[in-house]
Amino acid sequence: MANEIRTERGTPLWSLNTFRSNVLSKLLDDLLARENEGLTQEQCARVKLALEKMIDAASGIPDGGFLRGTIWKELEKFAALYQKWNDIPGSDAKAARQRKQMLKKLRRQRHRLARRIRKNLYIISGELDLKLLGRLYDATGDLAQALPEIFKSLPKALKKYHSVMG
Secondary structure, eight states, X not given: OTTOOOOSTTSHHHXXXXXXXXXXXHHHHHHHHTTTTOOOHHHHHHHHHHHHXXXXXXXXXXXXXXXXXXXXXXXXXXXXXXXXXXXXXXXSHHHHHHHHHHHHHHHHHHHHHHHHHHHTHHHHHTTOOHHHXXXXXXHHHHHHHHOTTTOSSHHHHHHHHHHHHO
């Protein structure tokens, strides 16, 4: 049983899977709702701060570990794509189309992260720690609390995590 991968509720892998499949998906759903007008600079700054906190949490993974290179880099790419999404000025039809295209790229980036996680569950299972994952969720929770008028779906995903993890 030493090689068993544990993914049941409350384990680090469950927490990571819930983050990538539920939390990041809800974040993107909330951005979709803002496709026509985007975010203000202040709102964008709060989202960027939350993404930076997520990246910082992922950078807490020990050097040389698989996760350090995978999650950290993938979250950095996600943050860069988000920045491009928000850098599209205006609220006209052209800007909305451009944001829609950028949102597709954000979704693809989330899928890349998910695919890497699924393919490497065994390696990842030995490197995860609930404290690190808690920091990812804390950064996301800070965002949901700071901008509740924008992030309406995100709290639902966080509630699922907290109902299990406390």
